[in-house]
Amino acid sequence: MKKRIVFLFTLALIAGGCSTVENVTALNRINSTKLSVGMDKSGVFKIMGHRTRVIQTDLFTSLTINNPYRSEILQGKDKTFEVFYYATDDRYEDGTISDDDLTPFVFADKKLIGWGRIFLKEIIKNNEIGTAGKAKKSKSGGAGFGKTKKGK
Numbered sequence: 001m002k003k004r005i006v007f008l009f010t011l012a013l014i015a016g017g018c019s020t021v022e023n024v025t026a027l028n029r030i031n032s033t034k035l036s037v038g039m040d041k042s043g044v045f046k047i048m049g050h051r052t053r054v055i056q057t058d059l060f061t062s063l064t065i066n067n068p069y070r071s072e073i074l075q076g077k078d079k080t081f082e083v084f085y086y087a088t089d090d091r092y093e094d095g096t097i098s099d100d101d102l103t104p105f106v107f108a109d110k111k112l113i114g115w116g117r118i119f120l121k122e123i124i125k126n127n128e129i130g131t132a133g134k135a136k137k138s139k140s141g142g143a144g145f146g147k148t149k150k151g152k
Helices: 002-015 019-031 043-046 117-126
Strands: 051-056 064-066 069-075 079-086 103-107 110-117
Touching: 002 043, 019 043, 019 051, 019 064, 019 079, 043 079, 043 103, 043 110, 064 079, 103 117, 110 117
Parallel strands: none
Antiparallel strands: 051 064, 069 079, 079 103, 103 110
């Protein structure tokens, strides 16, 4: 029985590609360089990915990362924006994802209009988006990660 468990664990690691948080964030950073303003949502998802990855951290622990990590809908004064957040960094190198590790990709009328925290802040400011903006969980499963770090 013990040999079977070890075999299945080894097989799971091989099948999973031995992904790490750093592998996922590095791939997202590389893929983001292939994007351009004006791309439609399906084109961005094709490049950035739109799936869930399970990362085995040890024999008994695994983490789940949704790609995109999370999403929200922001209602501006004249326009609705969709924001998809992808994990692009692991600043604390602790195997968790914090808000600081996420890059927002902003869409209007199903087209990519820009990305990055500074860009998103300008959209929020220029479109009078405040606490009235409604957040919506991602279709890929909500928060997106088995462990999260908040507020750093």
